[in-house]
Amino acid sequence: MSVLIDYVAGILIVIGALFTLTASIGLLRLPDLYTRMHAASKAGTLGSCVVLIALAVQAHDFAIATRALAGVAFFLLTAPISAHLLAKAAHSAGYRLWQGSVRDDMADAAQPRQTTQS
Amino acid sequence: MISGESFLAFCVMIALGILCLSFLLTVLRILRGPTLPDRVLALDMLVAVAIGFIAVLGIKTGFSFHVDIAIALGLVGFLATVAFARFIISRKADPEIPPRRAAPGEAGQ
Numbered sequence: 001m002s003v004l005i006d007y008v009a010g011i012l013i014v015i016g017a018l019f020t021l022t023a024s025i026g027l028l029r030l031p032d033l034y035t036r037m038h039a040a041s042k043a044g045t046l047g048s049c050v051v052l053i054a055l056a057v058q059a060h061d062f063a064i065a066t067r068a069l070a071g072v073a074f075f076l077l078t079a080p081i082s083a084h085l086l087a088k089a090a091h092s093a094g095y096r097l098w099q100g101s102v103r104d105d106m107a108d109a110a111q112p113r114q115t116t117q118s
Numbered sequence: 119m120i121s122g123e124s125f126l127a128f129c130v131m132i133a134l135g136i137l138c139l140s141f142l143l144t145v146l147r148i149l150r151g152p153t154l155p156d157r158v159l160a161l162d163m164l165v166a167v168a169i170g171f172i173a174v175l176g177i178k179t180g181f182s183f184h185v186d187i188a189i190a191l192g193l194v195g196f197l198a199t200v201a202f203a204r205f206i207i208s209r210k211a212d213p214e215i216p217p218r219r220a221a222p223g224e225a226g227q
Contacts, residue, residue: 006122044163067189
């Protein structure tokens with residue numbers, strides 16, 4: 001049983017680290033802020049959550065496992081909120097989308113805030 | 119058949135290497151990031167990578183208080199991102215919005 005727990009925890013650690021690597025590559029390669037936000041706030045959060053789940057699986061104490069799972073729930077709650085706030089702030093401050101973007105649903109919402117009407 | 123402990127130690131070493139690489143790539147985005155929200159986003163990502171680091175080190179060493187450090191770091195990162203978002207809203211017009219120089223072939227360069 002202990003051997004099985006060690007195997008599962010090791011595989012989960014490597015999977016979480018690979019998710020984090022994917023997120024950072026996406027953060028480096030994607031063209032603008034709003035597409036980089038996809039990589040950072042989805043893959044990055046999933047990476048750290050999977051590593052925390054591995055810690056909960058491998059912990060011998062029930063209290064440590066509970067705390068790790070509470071941390072997972074906390075990150076899953078806060079990551080979308082912070083990403084949404086940052087995207088909304090950047091959009092209303094006038095940071096433009098990548099020129100290859102096909103659609104901006106919030107263009108009308110940001111219009112009254114800008115001084116120059118085009 | 120490898121024993122469980124040695125397999126776990128091997129996976130911890132691999133994961134620490136991968137996390138180091140992703141940490142460096144995220145720092146590269148902070149240094150290069152053309153606008154302020156890019157840097158804030160990369161800092162948020164850096165907190166996530168650091169939480170992964172702490173969890174892997176918690177598995178490696180077996181100390182239990184690493185989980186508390188990870189939760190506290192996540193709270194600090196969330197509050198920092200929220201505060202930076204308020205700051206970005208408050209300074210409206212960025213005088214140095216760079217032109218988008220990315221063509222579809224060379225995205226990100």
